[in-house]
Amino acid sequence: MVTTVKPKLTLENFLQQPEIKPASEFIDSRITQKPMPQGQHSVIQSELVSIINQTAKSDKIAYAFPELRCNFESRSIVLDVVVLQWDRIPLTDTGKIANRINIYPDGCIEILSPEQSLTQVLDKLLFCSQIGTQLGWLINPEEEAIFAILPEQKLRLFKNDDTLPVLEKVNLKLTVNEVFNWLKF
Known part of the structure; x- marks a missing residue:
């Protein structure tokens, strides 16, 4: 019997595959598919992108992107919201945003x-955070709580009227209650 050995999938091979919905991610040489966003997820994501861009875009401080694929350190991940400081947004030679965010x-x-x-x-x-991201939020709609991953991988829980930490120079004051009040129609 002949055994065929499948070559190990690389990040570059993964990136050449067609996109699917919901998005797949490449982590630790494995492909995993993200769950399809549902109502609460979509509302929070949409409101966050909007409020961050209203606050940071006009002064060219930062820009928030929904469902943006980022490729770095042999991983390809699709985060619900990615915030890039203005001077780090990858551009083409013509000044347009690059399609691949590496x-x-x-x-x-x-x-x-x-x-x-x-x-x-x-x-x-x-x-x-280990690679250099300054701030991460993990929003848990079911428990109405938000974990923040701060520099040096310090993890902090925010609830109720706690004001959330934001990136430096982003003039945004937002509480946990304000985030979850977006879900009430």
């Missing part, structure tokens, strides 16, 4: 879906 984010936000593993999502945020 850098770690300055800020990243993940919104926990009911079927997602807390450990896997937290691992992704902590990995970003």
